[in-house]
Amino acid sequence: xxxxxxxxxxxxxxxxxxxxxxxxxxxxxxxxxxxxxxxxxxxxxxxxxxxxxxxxxxxxxxxxxxxxxxxxxxxxxxxxxxxxxxxxxxxxxxxxxxxxxxxxxxxxxxxxxxxxxxxxxxxxxxxxxxxxxxxxxxxxxxxxxxxxxxxxxxxxxxxxxxxxxxxxxxxxxxxxxxxxxxxxxxxxxxxxxxxxxxxxxxxxxxxxxxxxxxxxxxxxxxxxxxxxxxxxxxxxxxxxxxxxxxxxxxxxxxxxxxxxxxxxxxxxxxxxxxxxxxxxxxxxxxxxxxx
Amino acid sequence: xxxxxxxxxxxxxxxxxxxxxxxxxxxxxxxxxxxxxxxxxxxxxxxxxxxxxxxxxxxxxxxxxxxxxxxxxxxxxxxxxxxxxxxxxxxxxxxxxxxxxxxxxxxxxxxxxxxxxxxxxxxxxxxxxxxxxxxxxxxxxxxxxxxxxxxxxxxxxxxxxxxxxxxxxxxx
Ligand code: FES
Ligand code: FES
Numbered sequence: 367x368x369x370x371x372x373x374x375x376x377x378x379x380x381x382x383x384x385x386x387x388x389x390x391x392x393x394x395x396x397x398x399x400x401x402x403x404x405x406x407x408x409x410x411x412x413x414x415x416x417x418x419x420x421x422x423x424x425x426x427x428x429x430x431x432x433x434x435x436x437x438x439x440x441x442x443x444x445x446x447x448x449x450x451x452x453x454x455x456x457x458x459x460x461x462x463x464x465x466x467x468x469x470x471x472x473x474x475x476x477x478x479x480x481x482x483x484x485x486x487x488x489x490x491x492x493x494x495x496x497x498x499x500x501x502x503x504x505x506x507x508x509x510x511x512x513x514x515x516x517x518x519x520x521x522x523x524x525x526x527x528x529x530x531x532x533x534x535x536x537x538x539x540x541x542x543x544x545x546x547x548x549x550x551x552x553x554x555x556x557x558x559x560x561x562x563x564x565x566x567x568x569x570x571x572x573x574x575x576x577x578x579x580x581x582x583x584x585x586x587x588x589x590x591x592x593x594x595x596x597x598x599x600x601x602x603x604x605x606x607x608x609x610x611x612x613x614x615x616x617x618x619x620x621x622x623x624x625x626x627x628x629x630x631x632x633x634x635x636x637x638x639x640x641x642x643x644x645x646x647x648x649x650x651x652x653x654x655x656x657x
Numbered sequence: 658x659x660x661x662x663x664x665x666x667x668x669x670x671x672x673x674x675x676x677x678x679x680x681x682x683x684x685x686x687x688x689x690x691x692x693x694x695x696x697x698x699x700x701x702x703x704x705x706x707x708x709x710x711x712x713x714x715x716x717x718x719x720x721x722x723x724x725x726x727x728x729x730x731x732x733x734x735x736x737x738x739x740x741x742x743x744x745x746x747x748x749x750x751x752x753x754x755x756x757x758x759x760x761x762x763x764x765x766x767x768x769x770x771x772x773x774x775x776x777x778x779x780x781x782x783x784x785x786x787x788x789x790x791x792x793x794x795x796x797x798x799x800x801x802x803x804x805x806x807x808x809x810x811x812x813x814x815x816x817x818x819x820x821x822x823x824x825x826x827x828x829x
Contacts, residue, residue, distance in 0.1 A: 367707035371665040374685035374731060403727035404708035407688070416685075420732055444721070468798025470715050470722040470776060555797050 369406040376418040380425065380504055380533060383417055388506045388529040390415040395531060397440060397479030400471045425478070425533060428452065436536040439478025443490075444469070446477060455539045457651055458496070458564060462489040462548035468556050478532045484522050486622065487558040487584040489548065491518070495589035496564040496579040499537040505530035518588025540577070544568045547646035547653060549639050550583070559584050560627050561635040565643035567599070575599045580612075580640055585621040585632050592616050595640055604648055613641035670734035674699065675743025683730045689723075690714045692730035693740060701741040701771050705800070712799035715772035716740050722779045741771035744778055753819040754778065754812070763812035765803035773799045777813050785821055789814065 373390075377383040387393055394413035396402055397420075405411045419425060425440035430451040437446065446452060447463040466472060466480070466489050480490040481501065494501075494514050501512040503526050512525060519525040526532065540546075550562035562583035568576045578599040580592040594615035602608050614637055621632035646653035666685040671678060674697060681696050690707075693699045693716070705711035707726045714725040717739040744752045754774050757763070764770045773796065780787070780795040787795070792813045793806070801809060 368691070369686040369688070369729075371684075371686055374666050374668070374729070376731070399727050399729075399732075400709060400724075403688075403729075406686075407707050407726065418729075418732065468712070469780070469795065470712060470724055470798050471709060471727075473718075473721040474723050474727065555794065 367407050369403075370409050370412050372413050373415045374418065375415065376421045378421055378423075380422060380531070383419060383422060383531060384504060384506060384529070386415075386417050387531060390417075393417055395419055395482075397482070398442065398471075398475040399479075400467065400475040401479065401483045401485070419531075427534075430455075432539065434536050435539050436534050437477055438534050439481075439532045440476045441478075443467075443472040443475045443477065443480070447472060455542065456497070456546075458493055458546035458548055458566065461546070461651075462493045462562075462564065465489060465548065465550055465552075465555070465559070465562075477535060481517070481535065482524050482526075482532055484518055484524055484588065485558065486521070486587055487560070487562065489550065489559065489562055489564075489583055492562055492564045492581045492583035492589040493548065494535060494537070495581040495591060496566050497537040497540075498579070499535050501532055502534045502536065503530045504533050509533070514589075515591070521587045540566055541568050545647040545650070547643045547649075549643040549646055551635055551639060558626075561585060561632055561639055563636070563639045563643040564589075565640070565647045567604075567644070567647050569604065572603070574603050575601065580643070582616070582619070582636055582640075585619060585636060587622075590619060592619070592636075592640060599644070604644075609641050609644045609648075612644065613637045616640050668731050668734070670731055672730075672733045672736060672738055674738045675740060681730070685729065685731050687730045688726055689716070689718075689728040689730050689733050689738075690725035692733075693725060693738070696730075699740050699742055703768050703771055705768065710800070711769070711772070712776065713769050713772040715775045715799070717775055717779060720779070722776050739775065739778075741774050744774060752778070753823075754781070754816040757812040757816035757819065758809070761808045761812035761815060763804065763808040769799055769801040769803075773801070773809060777816070781813070781817050781820055785817060787814070787817060 393415035396416050396418040425438045427438040429436035447460050452459050499514045545567040547565050550559035552559045564581045566579040578596045580595045582590040595612040598612035616636040621629040623629040669682050671680045693702050703713040705713035709724045709727045715722050716725045792810050
């Protein structure tokens with residue numbers, strides 16, 4: 367249980383990191399290390415070169431804008447969890463992050479790392495999918511933007527080139543006072559979720575849903591958008607029947623099967639947890655944690 | 658192809674551990690945990706799983722807890738590390754958490770204890786007056802195979818009380 371030998375680099379700027387990435391074969395980027403370090407210790411991965419991004423200050427920031435919030439790729443999960451600005455403007459982050467690993471791993475883990483590792487059960491990609499986030503990527507050819515919906519190429523593989531790195535994530539915040547919840551089912555708190563749900567709702571004073579976003583983690587390689595559920599919710603007045611009808615649209619989604627659960631169980635969880643997430647969003651902050 | 662072991666990268670790093678500065682020459686692949694234990698002789702930090710699951714290796718890096726099995730020693734270059742050896746006061750008096758753990762039988766074999774103490778130092782700084790569910794949640798990243806956690810939870814709650822009113826004796 368010791369990492370294999372590798373050459374180690376700790377560039378101080380994104381440009382240096384890209385130059386290294388473009389010139390080295392079989393290189394791995396080291397972000398927070400909460401997934402890559404276990405894989406190195408167990409020698410599941412044997413890189414010749416490890417490029418550590420932890421000494422690049424420009425990658426760690428939360429831009430508190432009302433128009434477009436930008437989060438640097440190396441921003442620690444814990445900083446996002448503790449940001450008062452995000453707690454007010456985008457409270458789903460805190461609710462989702464409390465369910466990511468443990469405090470000790472969130473102190474190191476980063477948003478860009480979670481996104482690029484792209485574990486199917488990961489909470490943050492589902493949140494970013496619900497927010498329709500844009501992923502900002504830089505490589506030798508310059509910078510480009512990838513919509514979150516196109517970011518997962520396949521299982522645990524983001525749609526970026528080997529010589530590119532994710533520098534930040536941006537999204538338009540929902541209207542102030544919008545409702546949200548993140549609900550998941552895991553065997554034990556902190557374990558990988560079998561299914562997780564991110565739900566965002568904007569309602570008017572009469573309680574009618576003006577806008578809804580519902581995404582699932584843990585059912586496919588990348589986050590899955592529940593468009594049918596969203597369509598049911600928008601334009602209607604929120605109530606028990608509506609929530610049930612919307613949630614039932616998720617019962618026949620394509621769900622993966624693995625050692626943890628068959629696809630039928632994931633479909634059941636998807637329907638059940640979507641109902642709980644929408645209800646928790648309506649009930650208010652923190653309600654998702656007790657479900 | 659990976660490098661042969663004799664061709665591994667090395668670096669000189671300087672880390673401050675429990676207030677004392679150390680200059681060490683390390684292989685870049687050496688974990689912080691192994692650096693503390695094998696190079697600095699600080700064997701209070703334990704290794705249970707070496708892949709981030711058990712929490713036994715938890716130390717404080719610049720005041721924040723981290724799994725030392727999931728950090729490279731080179732990443733700690735320039736950092737301030739606190740290990741279990743450093744949480745008692747300078748004159749050797751135990752930290753209130755240590756006293757409470759002793760009195761509440763919060764350890765049996767003690768393998769998990771170092772990681773739990775360091776984790777709870779950070780937790781109680783942030784949340785000086787936790788309730789029991791909060792303590793259990795904060796402990797969720799540390800596995801104890803002996804105690805069944807009852808004593809640990811009681812000890813953390815008691816230590817929180819002592820830290821809030823330092824002159825009061827244990828309430829147990
Ligand atoms: S030894 Fe580091 S978490 Fe288990
Ligand atoms: S006291 Fe033995 S593992 Fe906790």
